[in-house]
Amino acid sequence: MDASNPMTTANATPRRTGRVRSSRRVADRVLRTACLIATIVGAVVLGSILLMLIVQGVRGFTPGMFAHPTPGPGSEGGGIANAILGSLVLTGIGITIATPIGVMAGTYLAEYGRFSKIAGVIRFLNDILLSAPSILIGLFVYTLMVRPMGTYSGWAGGVALAIIAVPVIVRTTEDMMRLVPGTLREAGAALGAPPSTVIISVTWRAASAGIVTGIILALARIAGETAPLLFTALNNNSWFSPDLMGGVANLPVMIYQFALSPYPNWQSLAWAGALLITATILVLSIIARLVIKPQMSR
Incomplete structure (x- = not known):
């Protein structure tokens, strides 16, 4: 009787659909969180490299860097x-x-x-x-x-x-x-x-x-x-x-x-x-x- 009752079938379908939607929401949140964490990690690593390059590179800039050739081993001055x-x-x-x-x-x-x-x-x-x-x-x-x-x-x-x-x-x-x-x-x-x-x-x-x-x-x-x-x-x-x-x-x-x-x-x-x-x-x-x-x- 219950299996042939259309009301029972109609009532069972939304509950099953609701469980699927809930699992999809959880999976979506997990994936979003993982993507966000990966993005932050990548941005931090790349930002650190760029920051180190800027700090160290600016220190190496000198007035004669664009005017003189590269110096010999152990010598001072020169440029590139x-x-x-x-x-x-x-x-x-x-x-x-x-x-x-x-x-x-x-x-x-x-x-x-x-x-x-x-x-x-x-x-x-x-x-x-x-x-x-x-x-x-x-x-x-x-x-x-x-x-x-x-x-x-x-x-x-x-x-x-x-x-x-x-x-x-x-x-x-x-x-x-x-x-x-x-x-x-x-x-x-x-x-x-x-x-x-x-x-x-x-x-x-x-x-x-x-x-x-x-x-x-x-x-x-x-x-x-x-x-x-x-x-x-x-x-x-x-x-x-x-x-x-x-x-x-x-x-x-x-x-x-x-x-x-x-x-x-x-x-x-x-x-x-x-x-x-x-x-x-x-x-x-x-x-x-x-x-x-x-x-x-x-």
Whole structure:
């Protein structure tokens, strides 16, 4: 009788549903608490690192830091001007090589390849390069360029940084171009424009903010790379030669070597260089967000 009574069945259902909802509320509160604790722990750790970097880095800033080259072992004074200039040259070479390759490859994947087999292979290889350890790229360029040339060089360092930057630009370019509505391409084609003209005049223009953002992010990625430069450009305590042959001073390797040294002056310059790289990457990341924000709000 009770099982066939519709009132009994109706009354039993809310109680069962209520128990499920109560357990879900508990699980939700537990998950929220765990997420909040993890966020606080991460923020505290990252904040501590940043605070220590600022305190130690500001102490290392001196008036002549941007005017003098790095000092010799055990000497006082000096600066990091040659390392700053070397980093600018190396990153400039890397991003100059990587930009056209990355943009053209991303354009092919988004406009021409799409669902072809070769496009799938390229995407797979690009994903591998995105996650490949930078030290392996440094060893690859060392075998490819440094050993045949018989010396370290800024050109080898620039090529290593370019290999790291290319997959970032490829992925960003493809993603941004896929966000462009197909109606814009159809409108260009309806006017009789060939595909190349549509891509240059319509698609690239519509995705320009995202493409530039990818280039800036790639620049920020390679600005602090140390491992590939250890095998390619190495370092130099003086100004590098105009042909970029021999060791080329750069901030990442300088920080690595000076931080491990027993000399207080070198350690102070290492902290200053680390703060300078961190501030540069922060500025580039902010610029990237400001560039892509107008496109994302359309």
